[in-house]
Amino acid sequence: MGKHQKNSPSSTEKQRLEQEVQRTRENIAGLKSFMKSELEPSSGGEDGDAADVASDIYEREKALALICTLEKKLLALEYALEIERVGTYGICESCGQKIAPARLEIVPEATLCVICKAKTERTSSARRKLSLAPRRKMPPDEPK
Ligand SMILES: [Zn+2]
Incomplete structure (x- = not known):
């Protein structure tokens, strides 16, 4: 079905929400792939020294906390989109x-x-x- 592209202010709000959802999703995906690559050090096979491992853990925890924050934001954004659909945004x-x-x-x-x-x-x-x-x-x- 064809979508009506209206230039009303509410469609701008919806666009902004959708853009924000998109951006947040991309951020989460990026962080998750970062986590994956950190978890599986397939390159080389050399065992990193203790300091390296410690900073890796730190980076991973930071990424994990960020993912957590972003996922909460994503939920809130999706909820806001839902509200927008109902018309009370x-x-x-x-x-x-x-x-x-x-x-x-x-x-x-x-x-x-x-x-x-x-x-x-x-x-x-x-x-x-x-x-x-x-x-x-x-x-x-x-x-x-
Ligand atoms: Zn109030």
């Missing part, structure tokens, strides 16, 4: 107000307005925020 799920277009440009997967988002963040992840904020590598002062 850009409307806050919590209070029913319009979400600022500027916000949707930055966070296309947003389904809450800034105020409601701030409210849920304050209640659900107040502790997580605390542990994320100061990223210091200093060990706690323990006598040795």
Whole structure:
């Protein structure tokens, strides 16, 4: 069936969402193939030294964390697309107000307005925020 290409603002939003889905999928695929190549060092056959292995593990963990974040984002984006299909994209799920277009440009997967988002963040992840904020590598002062 032929698709109607309308130039309405909502189709731009949909395009943006679809582009974002595409980009996120590509990122995940890229990271996954990176992980695979790291897991199977088929080239050479030389056993890397300990430092190499350690940095490999570090890189892999970083990639894994990134994949995790991207997959969550992908789910949120697909959900937003679903909402777009229904026709309520850009409307806050919590209070029913319009979400600022500027916000949707930055966070296309947003389904809450800034105020409601701030409210849920304050209640659900107040502790997580605390542990994320100061990223210091200093060990706690323990006598040795
Ligand atoms: Zn709201």
